[in-house]
Amino acid sequence: MSENTLDKLIATLKSEAIEAADKEANQIVENAEQRAHKIVKDAEEKRAALLNNAEKEAQATLNKGEGALKQAARDLTVFVRNDLLKLLKAALEQEVETNLNPDLMEKAILKVVENVGSGVVLKLPEDMETKLAEKIRKRLQESDNLDSIITDKTLLKGFVVTKTDQGWSYQISPEEVAELLNAHLSPKWVDMLKNESDI
Structure with a gap:
């Protein structure tokens, strides 16, 4: 090669x-x-x-x-x-x-007793002003609706109406009135508060 x-x-x-x-x-x-x-x-x-x-x-x-x-x-x-x-x-x-002053108490008691009818026992607080209690007694004694008025030392404010022939009793006190008003007004207050919060 x-x-x-x-x-x-x-x-x-x-x-x-x-x-x-x-x-x-x-x-x-x-x-x-x-x-x-x-x-x-x-x-x-x-x-x-x-x-x-x-x-x-x-x-x-x-x-x-x-x-x-x-x-x-x-x-x-x-x-x-x-x-x-x-x-x-x-x-x-x-x-x-x-x-809930004495004048309003008097009007409320008279109106309730008048609307309830006969057979009513009315309980008043023991410390209610004597003058008011006597005034209510005089006005109600003219009515046939009232069986008796008694005082109750356990009752602090307001009054109790008892319908003896029907067996029911209802206490009207500032707390009861406020509770009824509150039950009625609370939904309206809630609506008002809702409307305010929507603004």
Whole structure:
């Protein structure tokens, strides 16, 4: 084999080896680029999924917070409304007690006995002013409706009307009157408070 042929063979081998190395290097670079592209794509998908989950969690937390605030506002409204109703009831009771004076007591007793009919026993507080008690006795003795008037030291304020022939008894006191008024006025007060809170 001649030296020239040997040089050509070496050159050809070299050229083929370089070509094969270049081809392999290109394949390695291409594979690396594909892997890098896949890694970037996977990372972007994970980032998008994490952002999506974070947004959902943030929205859920925001919704829970808004719900809790609304519930707290409702609870506070109910609490304040109930406190106002208690204050209004206490003011009503005080007002009734203040205004249940001897003149009003006399009118109330006479009206109740007149409306109840015959067979009535009237109980008055033992400490009721003597003058008022005597005035009521005189006015009621003219009526056929009254069987008797008695005093009761356990009765502090107001009076008790007993219908002996029917077996019922009803106590009319500042507390009872205030309770009836409160039962009637409370729904109206609630409506007023609701209307105020809607403004």
